[in-house]
Amino acid sequence: MRNELKHIEEIENYLSGNLSFAEKTLFESRMNSDSNFLQEIELQKSLTERIALKGFTNEIQNFHNEWLISESKIIGNGFQVKWILNTFLAIFITGISALSIYYFAGENKENLISENEKSITDTTILKKKKSTTNKSVSFIPNGPNYNVTAPTTYAFTPQNKPKTLAQILNSDSITPIGTVNNVLARLQVPFEEITMDAYEGTEFMTKYSRSRVVMPGGILQHQDGSKVTGEVTIRYREFRNAAEIVFSEIPMEHEQNGEKFQMNSAGMIEIRAIQNGEELKIGKNNYFMLDYNVTETLDDAYFWSMNDQSKKWTCEDTLKYGNPNPEIPDHKEENYGMLTGKFFNVLSKDTIYYAKIKLTPVGDIGQTVSSAYYNDTGFVMPKIKPGRYMATISKNGFESYVFENIEIVAGKSRILEVNLKPRKSNGHTISKWFYSTFNKNSLNRKLKTVKAHASLTSLKEIPASLMGEFAMIESPNEMIYDDMSLSKKEQRKNQQSANIKENKPSFIVEQKSKNEIVKNKFNHTVYGLKCAGFGVYNCDQIIKMKDPVKVRPMFRNSSESIDNSTFKQMFIIDKNMNSVFSFYGTDFAISSSGRNCFLLYHNGKIYGVKEEEFASMKITKDGTYEFQLTDITKQLQSTEDLKKYLGL
Amino acid sequence: MGNEQILIQLRSGKQKEAIAELYKIFPSIRHFIRTHGGNDDEAKDIFQEALIIFYKNAMKPEFTLSATPHTYLFSVSKYLWKDELKKKNKLVHFEVEKQEEVSQHEHTEEKFRWMDKILNSLGEKCTEILQLFYYKKQSMDEIAQQLGYKNVDTAKTQKYKCIERAKVMANEFNVKTINNEL
Numbered sequence: 001m002r003n004e005l006k007h008i009e010e011i012e013n014y015l016s017g018n019l020s021f022a023e024k025t026l027f028e029s030r031m032n033s034d035s036n037f038l039q040e041i042e043l044q045k046s047l048t049e050r051i052a053l054k055g056f057t058n059e060i061q062n063f064h065n066e067w068l069i070s071e072s073k074i075i076g077n078g079f080q081v082k083w084i085l086n087t088f089l090a091i092f093i094t095g096i097s098a099l100s101i102y103y104f105a106g107e108n109k110e111n112l113i114s115e116n117e118k119s120i121t122d123t124t125i126l127k128k129k130k131s132t133t134n135k136s137v138s139f140i141p142n143g144p145n146y147n148v149t150a151p152t153t154y155a156f157t158p159q160n161k162p163k164t165l166a167q168i169l170n171s172d173s174i175t176p177i178g179t180v181n182n183v184l185a186r187l188q189v190p191f192e193e194i195t196m197d198a199y200e201g202t203e204f205m206t207k208y209s210r211s212r213v214v215m216p217g218g219i220l221q222h223q224d225g226s227k228v229t230g231e232v233t234i235r236y237r238e239f240r241n242a243a244e245i246v247f248s249e250i251p252m253e254h255e256q257n258g259e260k261f262q263m264n265s266a267g268m269i270e271i272r273a274i275q276n277g278e279e280l281k282i283g284k285n286n287y288f289m290l291d292y293n294v295t296e297t298l299d300d301a302y303f304w305s306m307n308d309q310s311k312k313w314t315c316e317d318t319l320k321y322g323n324p325n326p327e328i329p330d331h332k333e334e335n336y337g338m339l340t341g342k343f344f345n346v347l348s349k350d351t352i353y354y355a356k357i358k359l360t361p362v363g364d365i366g367q368t369v370s371s372a373y374y375n376d377t378g379f380v381m382p383k384i385k386p387g388r389y390m391a392t393i394s395k396n397g398f399e400s401y402v403f404e405n406i407e408i409v410a411g412k413s414r415i416l417e418v419n420l421k422p423r424k425s426n427g428h429t430i431s432k433w434f435y436s437t438f439n440k441n442s443l444n445r446k447l448k449t450v451k452a453h454a455s456l457t458s459l460k461e462i463p464a465s466l467m468g469e470f471a472m473i474e475s476p477n478e479m480i481y482d483d484m485s486l487s488k489k490e491q492r493k494n495q496q497s498a499n500i501k502e503n504k505p506s507f508i509v510e511q512k513s514k515n516e517i518v519k520n521k522f523n524h525t526v527y528g529l530k531c532a533g534f535g536v537y538n539c540d541q542i543i544k545m546k547d548p549v550k551v552r553p554m555f556r557n558s559s560e561s562i563d564n565s566t567f568k569q570m571f572i573i574d575k576n577m578n579s580v581f582s583f584y585g586t587d588f589a590i591s592s593s594g595r596n597c598f599l600l601y602h603n604g605k606i607y608g609v610k611e612e613e614f615a616s617m618k619i620t621k622d623g624t625y626e627f628q629l630t631d632i633t634k635q636l637q638s639t640e641d642l643k644k645y646l647g648l
Numbered sequence: 649m650g651n652e653q654i655l656i657q658l659r660s661g662k663q664k665e666a667i668a669e670l671y672k673i674f675p676s677i678r679h680f681i682r683t684h685g686g687n688d689d690e691a692k693d694i695f696q697e698a699l700i701i702f703y704k705n706a707m708k709p710e711f712t713l714s715a716t717p718h719t720y721l722f723s724v725s726k727y728l729w730k731d732e733l734k735k736k737n738k739l740v741h742f743e744v745e746k747q748e749e750v751s752q753h754e755h756t757e758e759k760f761r762w763m764d765k766i767l768n769s770l771g772e773k774c775t776e777i778l779q780l781f782y783y784k785k786q787s788m789d790e791i792a793q794q795l796g797y798k799n800v801d802t803a804k805t806q807k808y809k810c811i812e813r814a815k816v817m818a819n820e821f822n823v824k825t826i827n828n829e830l
Binding site for chain 1: 663664667668671672673674675676678679682692696699700703704707718760763764766767778779782783784801804805808809811812814815818819
């Protein structure tokens with residue numbers, strides 16, 4: 001080593017405390033007498049500290065991306081769309097990497113797949129009740145809480161190893177985020193939402209399958225272990241077919257003792273609890289109960305839970321089938337009222353940048369029952385007990401406006417619009433309120449006693465059957481539509497003429513869809529499933545692939561040339577099962593006796609090969625096959641469209 | 649996880665475990681910032697700034713925590729956010745405790761930010777070896793094996809060459825800055 005380098009080493013040894021006492025004394029003596037030497041030491045110290053800091057900064061950046069991915073799993077359609085769009089690509093691609101199954105390694109380019117290669121797995125069995133052709137799988141977990149710990153054994157070589165999230169995001173080949181998000185976002189199953197008081201708990205039936213969820217009070221905890229109080233949002237969604245599973249990031253594979261199994265689902269449900277953006281957890285030794293309506297009764301099926309981080313499944317319990325769930329009243333919404341509305345002129349020149357409304361029961365001052373902050377889409381207080389309330393508006397943390405008496409009626413929604421634009425009148429700030437179905441005369445009389453000098457105008461009342469199905473759309477120069485039965489076009493036309501007469505800012509309440517109660521369409525319920533945490537649960541049978549064949553696809557598409565050598569996200573849907581098998585790479589596996597469909601996600605587009613097209617290729621042995629792809633991106637507006645395309 | 653455990657992890661190259669633990673407070677901080685005039689991006693920036701301050705302190709052997717790391721991060725984040733709002737001429741009303749570390753951090757950032765340019769121009773090979781040693785706290789034996797050096801001495805020589813290069817560039821940068829100021 002050169003002397004200069006030895007010199008650096010000596011400084012490093014000093015800085016890390018690795019010099020002997022004698023060496024240190026000598027070193028410090030020189031340091032104290034030579035200012036240049038001292039400067040050099042300080043520079044080296046600062047540089048090495050900066051290197052470490054740079055490492056830390058990079059690591060927290062990377063971790064943030066990972067954290068967003070894990071958080072995204074709890075975010076339903078109630079969260080801001082913008083955020084979802086920005087992170088969706090990351091979520092998707094990482095999911096695909098995790099989902100890759102039956103990965104093939106080691107083929108050379110000249111002989112892509114050897115004819116003599118041994119079949120991937122043993123004889124496959126797809127076992128359903130009443131099936132006469134298949135044999136049962138000899139997988140029987142040892143009862144509840146059987147934990148599968150077998151390691152993943154996919155043989156990734158440096159060349160074919162799935163990229164990390166950071167690598168993918170930094171890759172030049174990545175598709176622009178906007179393009180990707182549009183199609184994939186449309187193919188997500190939206191979350192349903194209900195609210196509950198953390199101490200009271202709730203019991204509800206899921207919208208789609210009418211499965212029953214019993215969430216006891218007092219079981220929720222914050223991430224730091226403290227008890228949760230106040231209102232909590234329960235978000236849930238169900239995955240009942242391959243079209244709903246395909247882009248869900250839920251791996252339909254399981255590995256046990258080195259053997260790979262496919263998962264054939266009789267229904268999956270994802271449940272999360274959220275408060276103020278934080279995902280809550282369930283306290284130790286607590287659980288919620290699920291009586292789950294299964295799509296079919298499968299032999300050797302069990303109740304599984306998925307670990308959010310490792311994406312691995314744990315067998316929780318056996319399935320005990322019974323008669324379907326009896327109906328219970330849906331959310332008891334008739335016992336509540338709803339308050340929705342919007343602040344406008346919030347961003348005015350007097351530096352107002354946030355506003356808040358809270359309701360306090362009349363005669364019970366100090367006990368706030370519900371509050372909402374200003375945001376871009378207005379405020380919604382969905383579950384307010386009927387009664388009279390005092391509403392307090394705060395601007396910038398100061399209580400600025402108080403309205404003494406707002407009546408909340410069961411099964412009705414009030415719409416409030418709060419104009420926070422200040423103007424001076426007799427020393428008081430004036431706000432203008434619009435409200436629904438109040439007794440105009442009596443309210444005006446009462447409001448005369450309120451310092452805020454408000455004026456009120458009657459607005460719209462929404463029936464209970466439509467509650468929770470409205471979107472607040474910002475439209476500063478339009479009035480509320482009085483007649484919801486008019487077509488949108490007619491309403492806009494009327495609106496325009498109304499606006500000319502009255503130049504009032506307002507907002508539109510637009511009906512999205514009717515809240516129709518879906519009757520239970522399933523014949524069997526699994527009772528008493530205990531769920532000790534939030535996440536994804538699956539009633540599922542695990543099976544081995546029957547007559548497996550390895551396929552190296554070559555793609556043809558009339559509009560776009562697709563490079564066959566690059567890794568792609570590919571999905572096989574075997575219609576004999578309720579599942580999706582995901583592959584990230586250049587190859588995939590199918591059951592040659594399956595009723596296969598194929599999907600390819602590439603460059604922000606989704607391409608498909610239907611069952612009959614796939615069948616016509618007659619793939620019965622390992623090899624390279626050419627696939628004629630159809631770009632189906634535009635026709636896929638929802639999972640329902642995908643379901644139709646796949647013929648499920 | 650105990651306070652000491654987090655400090656040990658940060659000091660011993662197990663930063664990721666520590667970061668995962670510290671990130672548990674992020675939703676609360678984000679909520680606070682959202683409800684005090686900020687958005688998610690701003691919440692992320694503020695929180696990461698607080699993490700960096702925490703990390704820098706954790707690297708000081710004498711640093712100990714009197715409260716939990718989460719409480720510490722929340723206080724620092726609130727302080728940083730109030731400061732940020734002040735810079736934007738936005739009025740805000742929430743109480744914060746004075747955070748000496750924040751002004752110290754701002755001072756050192758100002759003083760040493762120029763070094764980032766130098767470190768960024770060192771090249772991949774140097775960055776890798778320096779990061780593994782000074783950040784991930786790996787031994788030179790491990791690094792030599794991991795990066796495929798012939799032996800430990802070769803790896804060490806490479807590391808010191810990289811430091812030497814950085815020091816030369818830093819001195820050149822300082823000379824240029826002084827000349828420009830003159």
